[in-house]
Amino acid sequence: MTNDYFPLAVGRVLEYETENASGLGALKIEILSVETKRGKTTARCRRTTKWGDEPEKADSFVVVKDAKEVRSGAATEFVFPLELGKKWNRRPNAYFI
Numbered sequence: 001m002t003n004d005y006f007p008l009a010v011g012r013v014l015e016y017e018t019e020n021a022s023g024l025g026a027l028k029i030e031i032l033s034v035e036t037k038r039g040k041t042t043a044r045c046r047r048t049t050k051w052g053d054e055p056e057k058a059d060s061f062v063v064v065k066d067a068k069e070v071r072s073g074a075a076t077e078f079v080f081p082l083e084l085g086k087k088w089n090r091r092p093n094a095y096f097i
Helices: none
Strands: 013-020 023-037 040-051 057-065 069-072 075-079 087-090 093-096
Touching: 075 087
Parallel strands: none
Antiparallel strands: 013 023, 023 040, 040 057, 057 069, 069 075, 087 093
């Protein structure tokens, strides 16, 4: 059995500090609902972002996790198996583990 490095569970809240060209910000992701069918898990989520003195902005999105990858919309967030040194591109960004 492999570790679940990205568990999708109702009520889970992930909070991050982030930085872009505008400065520091905060990102919060809340998992609102989860459904698993035929090896694919779909989670409805809410993302709240806060950049500097700007007001918070919230939007909804869907995360899909299967045996191959975790996707948010059409974008691959990361691929399985997770391996140190693995790389992939989501233009204009490059990602690595």
